[in-house]
Amino acid sequence: MKPVLRLDGISKRFGGVVAAKDITFAVLPGEVHGLIGPNGAGKSTLMNIISGIYTPDKGTVYLRERDITKVPSFERARIGIGRTFQTPRFMQRSNIRDNLLMGTDLANQMGYLSSFIGKKGNPFEEELAELMEVAKFTFRWEDNISSLPFGKRKLLEIVRSMLGHPKVMLVDEPAAGLNNKEIEYAMDLLNLAARKRGIGVLLIEHSMDMIMDICDDIVVINFGEVIASGGPEQIASNPLVIEAYLGGDDDAEN
């Protein structure tokens, strides 16, 4: 199967700090690909490089084998790179409807003028109902987005991203700040995205339970470098990974 997202030799420096060094891996459609590593390993930098917020110093990003390294980030969103954030980023002063419509606007891509003169986008109510059934909560359209508790907002951000019909979804720590039930719903959503919709999900997460449970493939980075990759079992027993997470020989590093 052809990868939907492929990174080839990505390097990025911030001054003297190497945030990414020669990182190469690929995400297949329909799989959940874990991206893990200790704090400061360069995971979020990588996310930002993939979604086009940063440009890499070296290396190439491919979306369905198309070189998108120079494509601006809004254009990348339009051609299929969806994203969620560690803390959900919504339009805080708008209601839930407008916030979700941002997702469907992305899917419809009809332009401001057609929208202004009243062209209707594709209906999304059915799709939304299906997603909300998985996310296990309901809301009122007119409520302000900030009236939702944190966990629900996080779930809703995944829903919004899915409404945009991405080919790849970058999901940044979906479990952080969620209770156990909500983590389960988040996993259900990601499973739905990958298995049913065939979206390639790139998942950053610190909760090892979630990673081991849901990922088909895992890449581990530390100090901006890939230190291991493979299936969950391989990763769990990899001495390098264990060292990176437990600190290993600290004296040698400091």
Add this chain to the structure above:
Amino acid sequence: MKYKIWIGIVALGVFIFAIPQVLEGYSMNVMNVALLFSIVAYGISIMMGMGGQLSFASVSFMGGGAYFIANVCTNRFGINMPTLPALLLTPVVFAVIAFVIGLFLFKLKGTYFTFSTIALVQVAYTFFNNYKPIFGGADGISGIPTLNLFGYKFTSYNKWFYVIVACVIIVAVLVERIRRTQLGRSLASIRDNETAALTLGVNVYMTKVIAFSIAGALAAFAGALWCMHGKFVGADMFNYANAAQFIIMAMLGGVNNTIGIVVGAILVKVLPELLRSLQAYMQLIWGIAIIVLMVFMPSGRAGLYERVREKVGSFIDKNKPGTGKEQPHETSSKA
């Protein structure tokens, strides 16, 4: 919800009917100008309320529109356009000009953008005030023809009132439409988080430029109406102090409140007339007013109303047993 719309329509009808009966001459002039200014404030509402971009430049585009009419309708350069086509052409011309200027200014972000618009106001004012061939210098340009609508000439302020009200209503409807469609949503997403907007496929730079262009077009349109209404255009109108005044109008009314904008414009324009004896202190009063406004009602008059309602509401809720904070959330099917 329905009854609110009807109350609105009735109130509007009474307003349109009563104002020309009550006011005439100078006071009518003040009312007309206040309504005209609300069109400029609508442009600011799109920029600042929806998009979160503070721009002072509207006043310069207003000047541009006014001088445009003053040149193409008065035979100064051998061009003598009829007033109606000239009026309709103005927003188109200045949408293009604002678009091009916006392309440059939005290379800057946030506060730096705001500073650049202040610079634009100063540069434009200097040109307006000093360049005689086009802008008439400090004397301004007089003898501008009044609007001629298919042979009907608007010769008095009372007649003008209806044209201006019609224009304000059209602009208000356009602005409300923008707010409810994709452009409004994209602007709101830029206001709240630019990175998130980018990852949702919003071309942040272009969207800002488009908003700037619309604001410029509205301001120029108001300027064109303004100079036909007063038959005169002078540079003094387009200085920095007035630029700030438009911002106050938009803020006072509630920068995201379509009806509030008109109220804000009328307040800012009419209050000084009522407080004429305090004119020497007007700048001071505005200064204090802005500070009070920022502290107590950050989202304008409408925000104040909502806050009061919230306070009263929570007071009632507290004293009503059985209605806690947990309210049932349900999805309704209308979108």
